[in-house]
Amino acid sequence: MKHLSEEELIGYRENEAMENTVIAEHLRECADCRAEFTRLDAELTAVFAALDTLEVPEPGRGYGQRVWNELAPRLKPLRDPANRLSERVAWWQGWFAPRRLAAFAAVAALAVLAFLAGRGTKHEATPEAVSGVTMREKVLLLAVGEHLGRSEMMLTELSNTEAKHGAARLIDISAEQKRAEDLLAENRLYRETALEQSDGRIANVLDDLERVLMDVAHSPDEVTGVQLGTMRQRIAADGILFKLRVVGADLEERQRTTPAESDKLQNDRKKV
Amino acid sequence: MKESTGSPREGDAEAIELTLAGDPDAYRVLVERHSVSVFRLAYRLTGNRHDAEEVVQEAFLRAYQKLEQFEARANFGTWVYRIAANHSIDRMRQKRTEEARREEPSRRVSEGAETNPMELVADHAPSPERLAQNTELKGQIERAMDTLSQAERTAFVMRHWEGCGIEEIAEALNSGASATKNTVFRAVQKLRNLLAPLVRQPAEARTMGTPS
Numbered sequence: 218m219k220h221l222s223e224e225e226l227i228g229y230r231e232n233e234a235m236e237n238t239v240i241a242e243h244l245r246e247c248a249d250c251r252a253e254f255t256r257l258d259a260e261l262t263a264v265f266a267a268l269d270t271l272e273v274p275e276p277g278r279g280y281g282q283r284v285w286n287e288l289a290p291r292l293k294p295l296r297d298p299a300n301r302l303s304e305r306v307a308w309w310q311g312w313f314a315p316r317r318l319a320a321f322a323a324v325a326a327l328a329v330l331a332f333l334a335g336r337g338t339k340h341e342a343t344p345e346a347v348s349g350v351t352m353r354e355k356v357l358l359l360a361v362g363e364h365l366g367r368s369e370m371m372l373t374e375l376s377n378t379e380a381k382h383g384a385a386r387l388i389d390i391s392a393e394q395k396r397a398e399d400l401l402a403e404n405r406l407y408r409e410t411a412l413e414q415s416d417g418r419i420a421n422v423l424d425d426l427e428r429v430l431m432d433v434a435h436s437p438d439e440v441t442g443v444q445l446g447t448m449r450q451r452i453a454a455d456g457i458l459f460k461l462r463v464v465g466a467d468l469e470e471r472q473r474t475t476p477a478e479s480d481k482l483q484n485d486r487k488k489v
Numbered sequence: 490m491k492e493s494t495g496s497p498r499e500g501d502a503e504a505i506e507l508t509l510a511g512d513p514d515a516y517r518v519l520v521e522r523h524s525v526s527v528f529r530l531a532y533r534l535t536g537n538r539h540d541a542e543e544v545v546q547e548a549f550l551r552a553y554q555k556l557e558q559f560e561a562r563a564n565f566g567t568w569v570y571r572i573a574a575n576h577s578i579d580r581m582r583q584k585r586t587e588e589a590r591r592e593e594p595s596r597r598v599s600e601g602a603e604t605n606p607m608e609l610v611a612d613h614a615p616s617p618e619r620l621a622q623n624t625e626l627k628g629q630i631e632r633a634m635d636t637l638s639q640a641e642r643t644a645f646v647m648r649h650w651e652g653c654g655i656e657e658i659a660e661a662l663n664s665g666a667s668a669t670k671n672t673v674f675r676a677v678q679k680l681r682n683l684l685a686p687l688v689r690q691p692a693e694a695r696t697m698g699t700p701s
């Protein structure tokens with residue numbers, strides 16, 4: 218006779234076994250399985266009793282009220298026509314906001330610059346001449362360096378934002394949130410480009426940065442002191458500011474190795 | 490789910506209707522009615538008060554933002570529960586990823602062959618009541634819970650402390666019923682392997698290898 222497995226016995230005890238009646242019948246007939254089930258049942262009863270000793274702290278009287286007090290300022294009426302209209306306008310306006318337009322322009326300029334740089338270098342004849350691909354790499358270094366600098370500045374400012382009025386008061390981080398949205402759009406482009414160029418180190422740090430930017434961009438416009446503290450902790454935990462500084466310094470160093478090319482790129486950028 | 494299913498659903502339905510009609514204050518009824526049970530769930534899933542309170546806030550905010558998708562015949566308590574469970578999973582997953590980057594793997598409580606449950610057995614196996622008084626053993630119980638994956642922990646908490654059915658847990662885990670049953674099984678099996686030696690009667694513990 219084939220004995221019941223532990224999975225079947227636990228499933229039976231949970232009343233979730235596929236064949237509960239078949240198992241019950243088997244237990245009536247098989248003394249070994251019955252003994253095993255009795256042992257398992259006693260053990261699990263004791264284990265669950267032990268687990269029940271893990272206390273859940275009482276959230277305290279008036280907890281629901283406290284939750285509501287923190288939540289209420291973040292709620293907008295759901296079916297207020299004026300609110301919906303303004304949201305719709307805000308959505309469209311969002312695409313034409315100066316900061317976002319600037320971000321799109323920067324990304325577009327990068328694309329044009331990379332194209333021009335690549336085309337311009339095709340005609341250089343010496344074997345040591347910088348190829349189009351190399352020029353594109355240099356463009357990427359320059360652009361990513363600036364991007365990392367801007368990201369570092371935004372995250373540092375966010376980390377230094379003070380909760381001046383205690384944990385319950387809301388802190389407006391909408392400016393940082395919008396900057397994070399713009400940086401996120403650029404970051405994706407740079408990360409993909411870095412991957413295409415097999416620059417794993419830059420791609421990795423941009424990947425880490427993307428997670429942090431996404432976190433900030435998707436946060437509410439206003440956060441409590443506690444929420445801001447959590448965001449700060451996440452930024453600190455990722456060590457992202459340190460990574461940005463290290464990679465930023467490395468990029469500067471790599472650009473410095475070919476100053477002439479760098480100057481040419483700077484000039485090209487200005488033209489674009 | 491113990492508390493929410495017992496809540497007056499008619500009151501919930503009325504509050505939802507008013508909220509959807511553009512009165513955010515009506516949502517207060519739902520928050521005040523369900524926040525304690527959502528807090529308990531979140532605490533058991535996250536293991537600390539700070540995260541639990543964040544989860545409660547976020548769960549009610551997300552529920553509000555998605556209230557138009559809520560089906561009137563459903564139970565609001567169950568629904569917000571599911572949102573809280575999902576958010577706890579995301580939050581703890583993110584935390585664990587961050588911790589894993591920082592910490593050495595050896596600091597984590599290992600599973601399977603590397604863990605010898607007998608090492609956890611005290612000389613005199615105490616009753617569950619005595620375990621509660623013993624901080625060290627309580628720590629061992631907490632560590633046993635920490636060995637569960639986030640899905641296993643969620644499944645176990647929803648099943649054994651909140652009395653949720655397999656389908657409800659499956660929805661929270663975004664998984665099938667069969668896979669959810671397996672998740673519950675794995676959680677129970679792990680906890681049994683780690684904790685059974687702690688709670689066995691002294692006589693049985695002796696027969697398990699302690700020389701007489």
